[in-house]
Amino acid sequence: MRREVTTTVRVKLHSLTERKARLVEREYGAFQDAVHGDDVNLYSATKQQAGKVRSNKNPRNDTEQPIVLRNDCITIEHDEDTVLSSWWFKLPVYNPEKERGDSIWVPVHVPEKDTHLLEDKCICDSELVYRDDEWYVHLVCNRSVAVADEYDDVLAVDMGAKWIAVSTFLSDRDTQFHGAEVRRVREHYKQLRKSIGKAKVRSGARVIKRLGDKESRTVEHELHQVANELITRARERNAIIVFGDMTGLHFDIDEGRYVNDKIHKMPYAKMANILTYKAHLDGRECVPIKEYDTSVTCWRCGSQHTSREVQGRVECHDCGLDDNADKNGATNIGKRAVGKNIQSPLSTAGAVVAQPETQVVLKGTNDEMEPANSPDDVELTLSEGNPRR
Numbered sequence: 001m002r003r004e005v006t007t008t009v010r011v012k013l014h015s016l017t018e019r020k021a022r023l024v025e026r027e028y029g030a031f032q033d034a035v036h037g038d039d040v041n042l043y044s045a046t047k048q049q050a051g052k053v054r055s056n057k058n059p060r061n062d063t064e065q066p067i068v069l070r071n072d073c074i075t076i077e078h079d080e081d082t083v084l085s086s087w088w089f090k091l092p093v094y095n096p097e098k099e100r101g102d103s104i105w106v107p108v109h110v111p112e113k114d115t116h117l118l119e120d121k122c123i124c125d126s127e128l129v130y131r132d133d134e135w136y137v138h139l140v141c142n143r144s145v146a147v148a149d150e151y152d153d154v155l156a157v158d159m160g161a162k163w164i165a166v167s168t169f170l171s172d173r174d175t176q177f178h179g180a181e182v183r184r185v186r187e188h189y190k191q192l193r194k195s196i197g198k199a200k201v202r203s204g205a206r207v208i209k210r211l212g213d214k215e216s217r218t219v220e221h222e223l224h225q226v227a228n229e230l231i232t233r234a235r236e237r238n239a240i241i242v243f244g245d246m247t248g249l250h251f252d253i254d255e256g257r258y259v260n261d262k263i264h265k266m267p268y269a270k271m272a273n274i275l276t277y278k279a280h281l282d283g284r285e286c287v288p289i290k291e292y293d294t295s296v297t298c299w300r301c302g303s304q305h306t307s308r309e310v311q312g313r314v315e316c317h318d319c320g321l322d323d324n325a326d327k328n329g330a331t332n333i334g335k336r337a338v339g340k341n342i343q344s345p346l347s348t349a350g351a352v353v354a355q356p357e358t359q360v361v362l363k364g365t366n367d368e369m370e371p372a373n374s375p376d377d378v379e380l381t382l383s384e385g386n387p388r389r
């Protein structure tokens with residue numbers, strides 16, 4: 001199986017001569033006028049792009065739009081021999097002196113970790129961006145990577161309000177909790193915002209915005225850490241990764257406060273993207289699984305006669321299960337991933353859970369006895385689920 005992986009490489013323009021800087025600025029200014037409807041001189045392909053931005057986005061007057069560069073008009077090249085820069089970007093601009101479209105070669109800095117992407121020549125889109133008094137080109141690189149077809153286990157991931165992610169292997173319910181730090185970070189900033197909000201109204205807003213930027217960078221870093229942990233864990237058992245897909249749930253009505261809490265406290269879409277991207281790069285499939293009912297269904301007997309009166313726990317009134325709520329949810333996500341009706345007991349989940357021969361005490365948060373089997377019994381060929389686009 002092959003999957004498309006998209007990476008944005010941000011290269012920074014540097015050491016522009018005065019003439020080139022002027023041409024870049026002119027083109028950028030003219031592009032802003034063009035997307036707001038003025039007839040201006042631009043490189044012809046770029047003028048077309050401006051027309052598209054105008055008709056698709058109709059951007060507001062007080063916003064700046066990056067110049068969309070057509071793929072066939074740009075080139076990025078590595079050149080070890082020049083002193084000034086080892087990477088050069090060919091940028092299409094309108095040249096007022098020649099009164100026609102032209103191209104200029106500008107020196108760019110490419111992050112070391114991304115150089116192989118540019119050497120592979122997989123660029124599909126690019127934009128010229130102006131930010132903090134610097135020029136950048138964002139190059140979107142699409143690659144096709146191979147992911148394995150067969151796995152020995154399922155690592156089911158439930159993204160939660162309390163933890164960024166709780167992951168459970170379907171074969172033996174070995175569970176880990178990931179990303180407590182995010183909660184700590186968020187609480188820290190929440191307290192800070194509160195105290196600042198009280199202290200000073202006028203400068204407060206600005207400080208709060210700055211805090212917000214810092215917070216989101218810290219949180220994003222944590223999300224990457226959590227994704228890395230999950231990938232490493234899946235690799236150890238050659239497991240496919242599946243995660244709860246919260247899109248399309250009617251939170252307020254069906255699922256109650258628990259799910260509501262999750263959606264509001266968790267940067268879910270961002271986490272899903274990072275995880276999917278990293279899994280694919282690792283040659284591993286990563287599949288979203290519809291999350292409806294997974295938090296209210298008992299993973300062991302399939303009953304929905306459950307309650308969550310104690311914080312973070314789920315209790316089943318039919319079979320007596322008392323389990324961590326996220327772990328319960330993750331197990332149901334795993335069951336659904338292998339095509340099982342989650343309202344059937346796990347023991348009917350065919351290939352995944354063969355008839356248990358032994359009873360084991362899991363390393364869970366309580367000492368209940370539950371059937372399980374070794375990962376060796378598990379052999380799956382996944383065909384279910386829709387890959388995330």
Ligand SMILES: [Zn+2]
Pocket residue numbers: 298299300301302303316317318319320321
């Ligand atoms: Zn039950």
